Amino acid sequence: MTLHAVPPEGYRILREGDLRDYLAGIPAAATRLGGPPEGWSISEVGDGNLNLVFIVKGASGGLAVKQALPYVRLVGESWPLPLSRSHYEYLALTNQAKLAADLVPAVLHHDERLALVAMELLEPHIIMRKGLVAGTTYPAFVDHITTFIARMLFFSSDLALPAAQKKEAIAAFAGNHALCKITEDLIFTDPYRVAEQNRWTVPWLDATAAKFRDDLELHVAISRLKLKFLSSAEALLHGDLHTGSIMVTARETRVIDPEFAFYGPMGFDIGAIIANLLMAYLASSGHEREPGARRVFEAWVLETVEQVWGEFARKFLELWRGEAAGDAYPLSLFSGEAGAARLEAERQAYMARLFQDTVGFTAAKIIRRILGLAHNIDFELIEDPKMRATCEARSLRLARALMVDTASFTTIGAVTNAARTARDWQPEF
């Protein structure tokens, strides 16, 4: 099923000059850029871990061109990764454009053989995580991101899709297993065992990292979450929905980079958002110029966490009440006033179960960023390593509670309260 596990006939890694000639031959791209190709500026700016990203600007507009490499960029050719991820990213972007065109970059061109997608250039958007590190608040973010996740998850689920269509969608993304495997290893396994690629802020977190590697309650909890990730085909996930996959201005929000897309448990995407906000919150004191200088920002972050769940749940339920065309929970079993009331109670119970999943995945997404391979600038840009370790230790303390005592977190308020308590906790180094 893997597409392009070996680079296909016709694939080549593009250089800036190649790209100019290539785009000149693509009418949609050339028109968007405008003017003669010689006048286009092209620069490779990829700062992610996997791909090439070119920014191309012409007389009348710009493009972002993303090309998959046959290996993990961060590591090199020793870690091969199928080009087919570009195919799945394009499939996901196409689906997202149908459901929330304002919240994703418009795709202008896809080249399956070159594993390349050309998109509108998002300007002056910045990666949200950079804004959060700087202490910027995004008042429109909650509304946008909750619309995005509610619509993506609902409309790909059994609540919205007939079973045949959903099974076909599952199959369409099943070949993206190499990207899923990265998640399975780096999020659900490695941070809890000795693994060459793990890293953490030494020496301060040495003891905590060792404790996490020995914490069997945590190991059972992460294993249950991993099993859910492996076997619950609830909805088409973005699969990597952290604040580095979101571009923002004060008024706009765009979700990018869905190359990890596959059918998985809904709580994984929601948990990704909440985890990254909680890390922004607990990292914030590390970026203070003076104590308390970022209190307003921090209050906004926690309020945002609460609203992300609250608004997501509200919008998801609204879709369920109004647009349920799927095979799950057939309306014919809940007719009349009593039926409608019972179904509504079950919708609430469904959301409570989804919240539990979300809490668990939130914890998993925090831990991997502190004890695993891939770290966040939220923490990495804290210059004083002991201060960084303090912020990270608070996050790990919160995450462990969320993962092991999940059942005791029945509301998002319980989560933000625990985050507040964690912020005030002083680890003993």
Add this chain to the structure above:
Amino acid sequence: MTLHAVPPEGYRILREGDLRDYLAGIPAAATRLGGPPEGWSISEVGDGNLNLVFIVKGASGGLAVKQALPYVRLVGESWPLPLSRSHYEYLALTNQAKLAADLVPAVLHHDERLALVAMELLEPHIIMRKGLVAGTTYPAFVDHITTFIARMLFFSSDLALPAAQKKEAIAAFAGNHALCKITEDLIFTDPYRVAEQNRWTVPWLDATAAKFRDDLELHVAISRLKLKFLSSAEALLHGDLHTGSIMVTARETRVIDPEFAFYGPMGFDIGAIIANLLMAYLASSGHEREPGARRVFEAWVLETVEQVWGEFARKFLELWRGEAAGDAYPLSLFSGEAGAARLEAERQAYMARLFQDTVGFTAAKIIRRILGLAHNIDFELIEDPKMRATCEARSLRLARALMVDTASFTTIGAVTNAARTARDWQPEF
């Protein structure tokens, strides 16, 4: 993704004469049958709902030849059904032959275009359900069927398969959605609402059928089970594992007809076995010549129910302990003595969750046979309709408890006790 939704080029419905010529051209078949083709006896014996089944006997051996029709045989051309089910049946049979060759018919030939599978003729095996109606006990059954389900479920799960391989297997069966849809409608929906195809023993069960159509607790419970059926890709299921899909002698057991195969929740297959045994038990008094004449048989059936779960769980756990090569529950997270003990406790907890699923699906499989379209000879062959209704009402009473109070059934003994109590209950008609 649907294969052959329209009969493909080259498909034709075989008559007995066609089949003779056809098999004469298939060396594996002709050799097995032996002697000149003119000497082969051929008769169409299909008594299932969907397909043609031919028994072919020659000088030295026999064959069963199953051909899918492009519609539901029971209903006719007005209910089309894709021929691709033969493709999935063949895929499933091939997989089963690798894992439990002694417990399935050997496949000699598959013709994708004719939607045809030729298998060894099982002789003198009979359909187990017929034996159960006659009051026959099968001492080897528990061992055989628990080996079958433990191996099929374990080796297709995330406990045994690397994620990439499992995702490919999910995709390989995703196109079988027309067969899944039959289950979704006839088991998980129709018996709980007004549906043209429903039937039950009138007039005695009229009130119960009406109550089940209004029972909102039941509707929530069946909807949760349906959602699990739609979205939990735990293992490759047989998908229709009732006692009519099992052929037996005193010493042998063969599972047939896996055309409903797909990746779904494990409890569905285990529940199918248990449900059909419980129906055999509760129908038994309807087949008595004199009161109490079948007590020994009935005791055997209930003991078998207990052993089916017990032996399945024992064998499944044994496989997990010895042959876990999958991505779930990585051993590296449970190293050392304490780790091994914690993993073993989690295995038990996993089985307890699976048991809960099993109890729910058991109930679903009982209810559909009494209030839905497809009924069982266990009940249908009880001549006195009031007696039949009594046995059916007892089964429905048991099933409702299993489905709505699932959590209170924590052991298989609790299930068999409830079955005993149900047998003694006298409905008021």
